[in-house]
Amino acid sequence: MGQATNQFEDKVVIVGVGLIGGSIAAAVRQRFPDCAVVGVGRSEDRLRAAMDAGLLTDWATECTAELLRESAIVVVCLPVNLIVEQVRLIAEICSDGVLITDAGSVKAAICDEIQRNEKASRVFIGSHPIAGGEQGGFEHAEANLFEGKVCVVSDVDAANTSEMAKLNRISRFWQLLGCRIIRMSAAEHDRVLALTSHLPHVMAAATTIAVGAENFSLTGSGFRDTTRIAAGSASLWTAILADNRKNVIAAINRAESVLQEFRVALQKKDDLQVESLLEAAARCRSEFDSADPE
Amino acid sequence: MGQATNQFEDKVVIVGVGLIGGSIAAAVRQRFPDCAVVGVGRSEDRLRAAMDAGLLTDWATECTAELLRESAIVVVCLPVNLIVEQVRLIAEICSDGVLITDAGSVKAAICDEIQRNEKASRVFIGSHPIAGGEQGGFEHAEANLFEGKVCVVSDVDAANTSEMAKLNRISRFWQLLGCRIIRMSAAEHDRVLALTSHLPHVMAAATTIAVGAENFSLTGSGFRDTTRIAAGSASLWTAILADNRKNVIAAINRAESVLQEFRVALQKKDDLQVESLLEAAARCRSEFDSADPE
Numbered sequence: 001m002g003q004a005t006n007q008f009e010d011k012v013v014i015v016g017v018g019l020i021g022g023s024i025a026a027a028v029r030q031r032f033p034d035c036a037v038v039g040v041g042r043s044e045d046r047l048r049a050a051m052d053a054g055l056l057t058d059w060a061t062e063c064t065a066e067l068l069r070e071s072a073i074v075v076v077c078l079p080v081n082l083i084v085e086q087v088r089l090i091a092e093i094c095s096d097g098v099l100i101t102d103a104g105s106v107k108a109a110i111c112d113e114i115q116r117n118e119k120a121s122r123v124f125i126g127s128h129p130i131a132g133g134e135q136g137g138f139e140h141a142e143a144n145l146f147e148g149k150v151c152v153v154s155d156v157d158a159a160n161t162s163e164m165a166k167l168n169r170i171s172r173f174w175q176l177l178g179c180r181i182i183r184m185s186a187a188e189h190d191r192v193l194a195l196t197s198h199l200p201h202v203m204a205a206a207t208t209i210a211v212g213a214e215n216f217s218l219t220g221s222g223f224r225d226t227t228r229i230a231a232g233s234a235s236l237w238t239a240i241l242a243d244n245r246k247n248v249i250a251a252i253n254r255a256e257s258v259l260q261e262f263r264v265a266l267q268k269k270d271d272l273q274v275e276s277l278l279e280a281a282a283r284c285r286s287e288f289d290s291a292d293p294e
Numbered sequence: 295m296g297q298a299t300n301q302f303e304d305k306v307v308i309v310g311v312g313l314i315g316g317s318i319a320a321a322v323r324q325r326f327p328d329c330a331v332v333g334v335g336r337s338e339d340r341l342r343a344a345m346d347a348g349l350l351t352d353w354a355t356e357c358t359a360e361l362l363r364e365s366a367i368v369v370v371c372l373p374v375n376l377i378v379e380q381v382r383l384i385a386e387i388c389s390d391g392v393l394i395t396d397a398g399s400v401k402a403a404i405c406d407e408i409q410r411n412e413k414a415s416r417v418f419i420g421s422h423p424i425a426g427g428e429q430g431g432f433e434h435a436e437a438n439l440f441e442g443k444v445c446v447v448s449d450v451d452a453a454n455t456s457e458m459a460k461l462n463r464i465s466r467f468w469q470l471l472g473c474r475i476i477r478m479s480a481a482e483h484d485r486v487l488a489l490t491s492h493l494p495h496v497m498a499a500a501t502t503i504a505v506g507a508e509n510f511s512l513t514g515s516g517f518r519d520t521t522r523i524a525a526g527s528a529s530l531w532t533a534i535l536a537d538n539r540k541n542v543i544a545a546i547n548r549a550e551s552v553l554q555e556f557r558v559a560l561q562k563k564d565d566l567q568v569e570s571l572l573e574a575a576a577r578c579r580s581e582f583d584s585a586d587p588e
Contacts, residue, residue: 130512130513130514131514131515132514132515132516133515149514150511150512152512182511182512192509192512193512195504195505195509196505196509196510196512196513196517197512197513197514197516197517199501199504199505200501200516200517200521201516202553203497203501203520203553204520204575204579205552205556205571205572205575205576206549206552206553207493207497207549208575208578208579209552209571209578210493210549210552211489211490211493211494212489212578213578213581213582215490216581216582217444217476218424218446218476218483218486218490218491219424219491219582220424220426220443220490220491221425221426221427221523222426222491222494222495222498222523223490223491223494225519225520226494226498226519226520226521226522227494227575227579227582229515229516229519229520230572230576230578230579231579231580231583233576234569234572234576237572238568238569238572241560241565241568242563242565242568245560245563249557249560249561251504252553252556252557252560253557254504255501255553256550256553256557258499258500258504259496259497259500259546259549259550259553260550262499262500262546263543263546263547263550266535266536266539266542266543266546267543269536271532271535271536274532274535274536275528275529277499277503278499278524278528278532280503281500281502281503281521281528282524282525282526282528284502284503284506284507284524285502285522285524285525286525287507287510288502288507288510288513288517288518289525291510
């Protein structure tokens with residue numbers, strides 16, 4: 001018992017117990033049963049239900065100083081547009097042993113803003129565990145959601161020992177939930193995620209709209225797979241796209257120019273060029289499958 | 295035994311024993327063990343292996359008159375650009391009891407061409423079972439691949455009794471393999487499939503190329519799902535896109551204009567418009583999920 005506690009944290013506070021927050025809670029409960037897991041949210045009913053489901057050891061409707069007077073990791077699992085404000089509030093009242101992180105899909109807008117606040121910047125390291133699903137709510141939480149998944153942790157200056165200590169503590173936290181850690185600047189994270197995550201979401205939405213419900217009777221597994229993520233929450237994704245606006249626009253431009261290559265090749269009946277585009281995609285996608293056999 | 299034979303066909307000849315041809319063979323073998331299933335292909339080794347796998351009762355490297363002197367359904371499961379020639383050859387030598395169909399993902403280019411050949415048009419009805427996978431070869435064949443799937447059958451003039459007899463026979467064939475039948479003109483089929491199948495393929499390929507292998511370490515399940523079909527055979531898909539050129543170009547235009555709406559809304563910081571696009575897509579996709587809970 002003592003061993004698990006020493007290896008891990010004594011307390012994890014999760015602000016926002018949805019799919020991600022709930023899955024963090026489930027992973028901690030399963031792996032470190034001695035660690036306190038406190039859920040913070042707006043709805044008492046939802047928090048009670050999450051506790052009944054075994055995800056939490058306690059809950060509260062706000063982050064109080066009392067809750068944060070001991071050593072704890074606080075993970076803010078709110079929509080990206082609500083993270084900064086919450087981190088600032090918590091930084092105002094928390095004890096020295098508290099380290100705050102988040103699970104937001106964009107990093108620069110959040111980290112840059114927090115950087116400007118001295119208190120908050122001292123106790124915060126940005127995280128993005130790349131895991132999720134299109135169905136929100138702790139009911140879909142899974143204790144193994146993070147198993148083998150990458151968690152990007154905002155990199156710090158290696159010469160700054162207090163920053164490095166925070167980085168190591170937060171890296172260890174995610175690693176012990178099953179993640180592989182990649183250290184990366186917030187700006188680089190956002191540039192890459194615009195391509196690997198935000199663009200696929202926009203492409204899935206565009207495909208769904210272009211196809212139209214009137215044609216659904218003639219869809220196959222291709223349509224089902226390529227558009228699955230389009231069912232995700234519109235408001236969550238609007239905030240993500242807005243917070244990563246420039247990179248997302250650049251990613252859309254990139255996809256549009258490939259689509260244009262397809263269109264022009266088809267118009268010119270240049271089927272060799274069509275095939276060479278399809279081959280490039282197939283080769284690239286097969287590389288992905290070899291690297292990620294799931 | 296006699297009953298199954300009476301209900302179904304006596305013989306099914308499958309030209310091209312790949313994923314689709316192999317799955318038809320497997321479905322027939324499983325459901326109608328008294329029905330002969332003859333595979334026709336170029337490679338003796340592959341055909342022998344398919345027979346060893348229990349998919350075929352016999353095989354041949356070409357469709358001979360001998361093979362087609364009795365009542366049989368011939369299903370041409372070749373790449374779309376090879377179907378017409380094969381149907382013409384078979385129509386030249388087959389007996390009266392033979393009905394030829396195909397499983398091609400485009401219909402107008404095939405059916406129009408066959409229509410111009412008197413012999414072939416008399417013994418052919420176009421089909422498209424909407425089922426498949428990105429991995430080819432009979433090794434991936436599944437006896438239940440067609441279970442609950444739609445098969446589009448090229449519609450005929452209801453006043454033409456001999457055409458209606460062919461249509462009914464071919465519909466029954468696919469139904470007994472588990473398909474739901476939708477009758478549709480070849481032109482309408484191609485217009486709709488350009489959106490529901492050919493566009494998703496192009497979008498998946500464009501997403502894969504735009505993301506680029508150098509960024510794969512930061513992909514999640516969204517990228518995996520939206521690009522899965524991009525791994526499909528480049529040559530098969532080049533032929534499909536080429537045979538449905540005009541409709542595919544129109545479908546790409548449609549998707550490009552939705553992408554442009556996203557881009558413009560993001561550029562103008564009109565996040566309400568971004569959200570309204572995402573909501574339209576999510577609503578539409580949820581409708582699809584309710585209709586197709588698989």
